[in-house]
Amino acid sequence: MYLKNLSLVNFKNYDEAELVFSDGANAFTGDNGAGKTNLLDAIHYLSLCKSYFNPIDSQQIKQDRDLFMIQGKFDKDNQEEFIACGVKKNQKKQFKRNKKEYTRLADHIGLFPLVMISPNDIGLILDGSEERRKFIDNVISQTDNHYLDELITYNKSLLNRNALLKRIAETGRYDPTLLEIFDEQLVNSGKKIFEKRKQFMESFTQVFNEHYQYLSDDAEQVSLIYDSMLLNGDFDTLLKSAAEKDKILQRTTVGIHKDELQFTIHGMPLKKFGSQGQQKSFLIALKLAKYSFLNQQKGYKPLLLLDDIFDKLDDKRITKLMKMVSEEDFGQIFITDTNPERLKTIFNSINVKLNLFTIENQIIRNEQN
Ligand SMILES: Nc1ncnc2c1ncn2[C@@H]1O[C@H](COP(=O)(O)OP(=O)(O)OP(=O)(O)O)[C@@H](O)[C@H]1O
Numbered sequence: 001m002y003l004k005n006l007s008l009v010n011f012k013n014y015d016e017a018e019l020v021f022s023d024g025a026n027a028f029t030g031d032n033g034a035g036k037t038n039l040l041d042a043i044h045y046l047s048l049c050k051s052y053f054n055p056i057d058s059q060q061i062k063q064d065r066d067l068f069m070i071q072g073k074f075d076k077d078n079q080e081e082f083i084a085c086g087v088k089k090n091q092k093k094q095f096k097r098n099k100k101e102y103t104r105l106a107d108h109i110g111l112f113p114l115v116m117i118s119p120n121d122i123g124l125i126l127d128g129s130e131e132r133r134k135f136i137d138n139v140i141s142q143t144d145n146h147y148l149d150e151l152i153t154y155n156k157s158l159l160n161r162n163a164l165l166k167r168i169a170e171t172g173r174y175d176p177t178l179l180e181i182f183d184e185q186l187v188n189s190g191k192k193i194f195e196k197r198k199q200f201m202e203s204f205t206q207v208f209n210e211h212y213q214y215l216s217d218d219a220e221q222v223s224l225i226y227d228s229m230l231l232n233g234d235f236d237t238l239l240k241s242a243a244e245k246d247k248i249l250q251r252t253t254v255g256i257h258k259d260e261l262q263f264t265i266h267g268m269p270l271k272k273f274g275s276q277g278q279q280k281s282f283l284i285a286l287k288l289a290k291y292s293f294l295n296q297q298k299g300y301k302p303l304l305l306l307d308d309i310f311d312k313l314d315d316k317r318i319t320k321l322m323k324m325v326s327e328e329d330f331g332q333i334f335i336t337d338t339n340p341e342r343l344k345t346i347f348n349s350i351n352v353k354l355n356l357f358t359i360e361n362q363i364i365r366n367e368q369n
Pocket residue numbers: 011012013014030031032033034035036037038039059060061062063308336338
């Protein structure tokens with residue numbers, strides 16, 4: 001599966017743009033603010049119906065214009081697939097596959113899988129545990145529809161239970177039957193989510209380790225550990241024993257909403273002890289593991305988008321990474337960099353053909369390297 005071409009109208013800083021891609025390595029180069037990341041984001045739209053960076057569709061319309069259009073042709077198993085996305089100010093987003101409009105955007109997601117690696121992702125390491133739970137939830141739910149349903153049910157039950165705990169504290173009154181019902185709902189979906197996360201993490205961690213060790217040349221010992229209260233006991237029992245504490249605190253203190261992914265380097269927390277390059281390598285290995293997982297589950301290779309990937313990585317890691325993503329385990333890739341000479345040198349050194357685009361004042365020139 002690969003994207004053959006892309007056409008834009010009034011998307012972010014572009015009036016109009018037309019690009020034809022190769023099924024291997026493609027790169028966008030230009031100064032800061034030239035619009036390199038915007039092109040990656042347009043590709044992200046075609047694949048996942050939304051921007052990677054900004055959830056508000058209307059803000060992607062070029063300033064002072066009324067609508068944007070993104071169109072692209074994918075090749076999937078030698079069949080052409082024409083995808084079009086249009087957003088008009090104050091109107092619902094239109095999304096079409098082969099000229100037929102989707103009634104549910106969810107039906108499109110997963111058909112053209114994509115993995116983006118961007119400097120924005122550093123929050124996965126530096127921010128709170130919710131970011132890391134979102135990461136695993138996102139990967140699992142891309143290949144398992146039931147998982148998302150269980151998550152929705154769990155979160156609803158959690159809200160209900162917390163609201164009840166608050167009411168109990170405020171009124172002093174207590175309906176044990178209602179609490180039992182919410183507990184049962186929470187335990188039911190919580191256990192399923194826990195089992196899926198645990199099972200997923202077993203294979204994911206292994207692939208992650210392989211990618212990290214390759215990138216770092218086995219120089220560093222890193223680990224990715226799934227930590228859940230449910231590893232220490234049955235959810236039902238844990239919930240019952242925390243009941244009094246929960247009533248005092250007016251919230252549910254045990255459950256899979258407290259799960260954490262621990263990232264360590266040489267046994268110490270990565271957030272505090274990892275260098276910026278090591279943190280970036282960790283992030284890349286996580287995303288590449290996501291890529292491998294989607295590839296294995298879907299049976300075809302997702303697109304891989306690498307935004308500003310070279311900053312903070314040493315030359316050895318950059319070359320290893322580029323070599324890896326250009327080899328047969330990976331498919332079509334898109335890279336952004338401010339420095340065209342660096343890109344040319346790296347791709348020449350690994351003997352891989354690069355389809356290079358140079359962007360200046362909205363003009364996109366294509367030169368084959
Ligand atoms: N809705 C919009 N209308 C007009 N311009 C926009 C809009 N959204 C973003 N831009 C412009 O797009 C430019 C940023 O583009 P982009 O992030 O793609 O740059 P880049 O080439 O990746 O830069 P860098 O090398 O700094 O990462 C900015 O100049 C910004 O003002």
